[in-house]
Amino acid sequence: MDFEIDQLIFTPNDVDLAYSPLQNLGAATYVLGAFNPGLNRLPNGNLIMMVRVAEALEEPIKEGLVRQIRWTKEGYQLDEFPEEAIDTTDPRKFLFKEYKHIETYALSSLSWILPIELSPEGTKIIQIHYDKIIAPSREFQEFGIEDARISLIEGIYYMTTCSVSAQRHSTTLYTSKNGIDYVLDGIILDHQNKDMLFFEGKIGAQFYAMTRPLGELYFGYAATSPFLPGPSINLAASPDGLHWKPTDYPFLRAQKGTSSNEKIGGGAPPILTPEGWLVLYHGVEKTDHVGIYRTFWALLDKEDPHKILRQEDSVPLLEAKPRFTNSLKEQIYINDVVFTTGIVANGAIYIVASGELDLCCRITYIPKTYFQ
Numbered sequence: 001m002d003f004e005i006d007q008l009i010f011t012p013n014d015v016d017l018a019y020s021p022l023q024n025l026g027a028a029t030y031v032l033g034a035f036n037p038g039l040n041r042l043p044n045g046n047l048i049m050m051v052r053v054a055e056a057l058e059e060p061i062k063e064g065l066v067r068q069i070r071w072t073k074e075g076y077q078l079d080e081f082p083e084e085a086i087d088t089t090d091p092r093k094f095l096f097k098e099y100k101h102i103e104t105y106a107l108s109s110l111s112w113i114l115p116i117e118l119s120p121e122g123t124k125i126i127q128i129h130y131d132k133i134i135a136p137s138r139e140f141q142e143f144g145i146e147d148a149r150i151s152l153i154e155g156i157y158y159m160t161t162c163s164v165s166a167q168r169h170s171t172t173l174y175t176s177k178n179g180i181d182y183v184l185d186g187i188i189l190d191h192q193n194k195d196m197l198f199f200e201g202k203i204g205a206q207f208y209a210m211t212r213p214l215g216e217l218y219f220g221y222a223a224t225s226p227f228l229p230g231p232s233i234n235l236a237a238s239p240d241g242l243h244w245k246p247t248d249y250p251f252l253r254a255q256k257g258t259s260s261n262e263k264i265g266g267g268a269p270p271i272l273t274p275e276g277w278l279v280l281y282h283g284v285e286k287t288d289h290v291g292i293y294r295t296f297w298a299l300l301d302k303e304d305p306h307k308i309l310r311q312e313d314s315v316p317l318l319e320a321k322p323r324f325t326n327s328l329k330e331q332i333y334i335n336d337v338v339f340t341t342g343i344v345a346n347g348a349i350y351i352v353a354s355g356e357l358d359l360c361c362r363i364t365y366i367p368k369t370y371f372q
Contacts, residue, residue: 001317001318003364003365003366003367004365005123005363005364005365006321006362006363006364006365007123007324007362007363008324008325008356008360008361008362008363009049009118009122009123009125009353009361009362009363010034010037010049010051010116010125010360010361011034011328011359011360011361012030012031012032012033012034012328012331012359012360013031013328014034014125014128015031015034015053015114016128016130017029017030017031017055019130019133020053020055020112021076021112021133021135021136022055022069022076022110022112024075024076025069025076025077025078026078027057027058027059027067027078028057028058028059029055029056029057029058029069030055030056030058031053031054031055031056032054032055032056032108032109032333033052033053033054033109033355033357033358033359033360034051034052034053034054034114034359034360034361035051035052035054035339035355035356035357035358035359035360035361036051036052036146036147036148036339036341036354036355036358036361037049037050037051037052037116037148037341037342037353037354037355037361038050038147038148038149038150038159038341038342038353039122039150039268039341039342039343039344039351039353040150040151040152040157040179040342040344041120041152041179041344042117042178042179042180043178043179045120046117046118046119046120046126047117047118047119047120047122047344047351048115048116048117048118048150048179048180049115049116049117049118049122049342049353049361050113050114050115050116050134050148050150050159051113051114051115051116051361052111052112052113052114052145052146052147052148052355053111053112053113053114054109054110054111054144054358055069055109055110055111055112056108056109056110057069057078057108060108061083061088064082064083065080065081065082065083066080066081066082066083066085066086066088066094066106067079067080067081068080068081068094068106068107068108068143069107069109069110069143070110070142070143071110071135071136071137071141071142071143071144072142073139076110079106081094081096081106085097085098086106089289090289090290091108091333091334092107092108092109092290092333092334092358093105093106093107093108094106094107094108102216107143107144107164109144110136110143110144111144111145111146111164112133112134112135112136112144112145113133113134113135113145113148113161114128114129114130114133115128115129115132115133115134115180116128116129117129117180120346121346121351122344122346122351122353122363123363129180132180132181134148134161134174134182136163137184138163138184139165139167140163140165140167140168140170140172140187141163141164141165141172142164142165142166142167143164143165143166144163144164145161145162145163145164145172146161146162146163146164147161147162147194147195147339147341148160148161148341149161149196149197149198149266149268149269149341149342150179150269150342151197151198151199151200151269152179152200153198153200153201153202153207153241154202155177156175156176156177157175157176157177157178157179157182158173158174158175158198158241159173159174159175159176159182160172160173160174160188160196160197160198160209161173161174162194162195163187168187168190168191168192169191169192169193169194170187170189170190170191170193171187171188171189171193171194171196171211172184172185172186172187172188173185173186173187173188173241173242175241185242188241188242188243188244189211189236189244192213192214192215193211193212193213193214194212194214194265195210195211195212195233195265195266195267196209196210196211196212196236196266197209197210197266197267197268197269197270198241198269199269199270199272199277199305200269200270200271200272201271201272203302203303203305205239206237206238206239207237207238207239207240207241208235208236208237208238208270208305209235209236209237209238209244210233210234210235210236210251210252210266210270210279210281211233211234211235211236211244211246211266212231212232212233212234212264212265212266213231213234214231215231218230218231226255226256226257227253227254227255227256228253228254228255228256228260228261230254230262230263231263231264231265232250232251232252232253232254232263232264233251233252233253233264233265233266233281234246234247234250234251235247235249235251235305235306247306249306251306251308252264252279252281252298252308252311254283254313255311255313257314258283258313258314259283259285259292259294259314259316260283260284260285260294260296260313261284261285261286262284262285262286262291263283263284264281264282264283264284264296264313265281265282265284266279266281266282267279267280267281267282267295267339267340267341268280268340268341268342268343268352268353269342269343270300270305271343271345272302273299273368273371275299275309275371275372276299276300276301276302276309277299277300277301277302277305278297278298278299278343278350278371279297279298279299279300280295280296280297280317280340280343280352281295281296281297281298281340282294282295282296282338282339282340283296283313283316287336290334290336290337291336292336292337293320293336293337293338293339294316294317294318294319294338295316295317295318295319295338295339295340295354296311296312296313296316296317297312297317297371298310298311298312298313299311299371317340317366318338318340318352318354318364319336319338320335320336320337320338320356320357321356322335324356324360324362325356325357325359325360328359328360331359332357332359333357333358333359334357334358335357336357337355337356337357337358338354338355338356338357338362339354339355339358340352340353340354340355341353341354341355342354345368346365348367348368348369349365349366349367349368350365350366350367350368351363351364351365352364352365352366
């Protein structure tokens with residue numbers, strides 16, 4: 001579908017690595033991607049876009065060794081593994097061949113978060129806040145910080161991120177009073193629970209969030225069920241935004257007869273509309289190591305978000321657009337991926353922020369009437 005405004009706003013070429021937290025690594029790096037931006041509105045009316053910058057080694061394999069960047073208390077360092085021990089088929093991560101009992105990976109890049117201030121309409125860059133970079137600072141972030149999502153609730157900005165380490169793959173929370181200066185509150189969801197998004201507003205006195213736990217196995221539904229097994233979106237509630245209890249009921253699940261036949265997961269934080277809570281989420285069609293990522297949407301009841309009023313999972317809201325990245329074709333390492341991570345109301349439209357091809361940031365104007 002074509003929208004009035006649908007364009008790239010930020011690419012790897014716009015990142016100045018002179019400000020990189022990895023500049024003292026001692027090895028040459030480049031920006032693999034600047035993508036999956038969290039989005040919200042600042043007190044001054046401008047928009048803040050929290051961009052994931054994936055910084056990778058120019059020589060990930062050198063002299064027969066596969067190399068990985070790791071944060072430590074003493075600084076960034078390189079891990080090295082014999083090339084014959086690693087499967088490098090997936091461009092985003094390396095698979096250790098020796099661990100037969102469980103899939104174990106190394107990453108081909110390390111991610112950090114770059115705040116970028118946009119005009120109120122989201123179509124012009126006002127300032128890149130290199131002095132506000134959010135980089136790994138704890139052992140549970142040793143392999144990076146990924147995919148920020150921001151919800152403004154009662155004057156506080158709640159930003160969830162995914163922290164990656166050998167210890168755990170967890171959701172971490174940052175909070176801010178001004179939308180730019182963030183404090184790390186720590187881990188709020190434990191191992192392999194990705195795509196946690198706070199609803200932008202409480203329901204009663206409770207915080208609500210979408211979560212997406214991953215597992216090593218799933219059980220099949222009954223043959224007559226409309227649902228497909230695999231990763232799904234769940235709900236959790238909290239009295240304070242720190243301590244979370246999963247709710248007792250299933251939520252958004254991949255359905256038979258749709259292109260989301262591998263998994264689904266959260267996209268932009270749910271926002272309240274006259275029709276209900278609007279949810280933009282991603283569905284993945286299985287094709288190869290990565291799959292095809294598209295954005296779909298759903299509406300939830302205002303008072304009871306378990307009640308799904310509408311789920312549009314047959315016609316995608318957004319798909320990757322090759323014409324956007326033609327000028328970046330030498331930098332493309334995956335295809336067919338759009339990953340929506342932010343939404344802000346702006347008059348009669350929603351400004352939607354997405355990652356395009358795990359490479360760059362995309363801004364789309366979607367009329368509010370589209371969801372009625």
